[in-house]
Amino acid sequence: MTTQDEAKKVAGRKVIEEFVRDGMKLGLGSGTTSHFFVRELGKHVAAGLKVTCTTTSRATNDVAREVGIKITDPNEIGELDLTVDGPDEIDRQFRMIKGGGACLLWEKIVAHASKQMITICDETKIVDQLGGFPLPVEVVQFAWKQTERMVSRLLAEHGIAEAVIVRRMKDGQPVVTDSGNFILDCRCGVIPNPEQLEIKLNQIPGVVENGLFTRESQGMVVGCFDGTAYVAMR
Numbered sequence: 001m002t003t004q005d006e007a008k009k010v011a012g013r014k015v016i017e018e019f020v021r022d023g024m025k026l027g028l029g030s031g032t033t034s035h036f037f038v039r040e041l042g043k044h045v046a047a048g049l050k051v052t053c054t055t056t057s058r059a060t061n062d063v064a065r066e067v068g069i070k071i072t073d074p075n076e077i078g079e080l081d082l083t084v085d086g087p088d089e090i091d092r093q094f095r096m097i098k099g100g101g102a103c104l105l106w107e108k109i110v111a112h113a114s115k116q117m118i119t120i121c122d123e124t125k126i127v128d129q130l131g132g133f134p135l136p137v138e139v140v141q142f143a144w145k146q147t148e149r150m151v152s153r154l155l156a157e158h159g160i161a162e163a164v165i166v167r168r169m170k171d172g173q174p175v176v177t178d179s180g181n182f183i184l185d186c187r188c189g190v191i192p193n194p195e196q197l198e199i200k201l202n203q204i205p206g207v208v209e210n211g212l213f214t215r216e217s218q219g220m221v222v223g224c225f226d227g228t229a230y231v232a233m234r
């Protein structure tokens with residue numbers, strides 16, 4: 001029986017087979033699934049594959065270095081050919097919620113700096129409608145409770161009346177992102193019109209970015225519990 005971790009690994013191998021080519025500039029995503037891909041990529045780099053890589057979090061920098069992948073500063077790399085990153089949820093229109101690992105801001109910047117983004121996941125991440133996973137919203141620390149009130153009001157106006165918003169905590173301390181911000185996790189239930197909500201959330205002063213990625217992914221590579229992986233494209 002294939003485990004979830006094995007399904008993630010199979011997806012990582014499939015991405016390399018189908019999408020990664022010699023000479024590419026790559027954006028390396030965050031989270032456990034992306035890290036399986038990075039470890040797999042490290043084996044190919046050791047065997048002679050030439051790629052130039054930048055990452056979407058300090059945690060991914062650490063994994064990449066550990067497996068012998070040199071990291072290029074995002075300011076130096078120019079336009080990327082491909083970013084490979086994982087979702088917390090993805091629907092069949094390739095719309096996603098990301099940010100479970102608090103890396104959504106760097107992830108969105110790197111995705112937009114790329115010609116192509118491919119999502120990598122196991123089959124448990126595919127949903128009919130977005131919103132089962134709490135939507136992360138990255139906010140500046142200054143007056144974060146004011147920003148939280150504005151987010152709550154916007155969600156209600158958007159038809160999500162019962163949203164529960166909590167500042168993300170770890171070990172009794174607020175989580176601080178790689179850019180020094182807080183994360184508000186918004187338990188929404190089904191999210192109507194995610195494209196519009198993605199845009200509106202970012203218009204609130206104090207919101208730096210939100211975890212809706214409705215336009216970025218051009219395809220997904222899905223690892224399955226039967227040990228296979230498949231590709232689906234927009």
Ligand SMILES: O=C(CO)[C@H](O)[C@H](O)COP(=O)(O)O
Nearest residue numbers: 031032033099100101102103
């Ligand atoms: O968005 C993310 C981090 O901000 C991750 O990519 C997302 O949480 C998926 O992680 P995992 O592969 O561990 O489930």
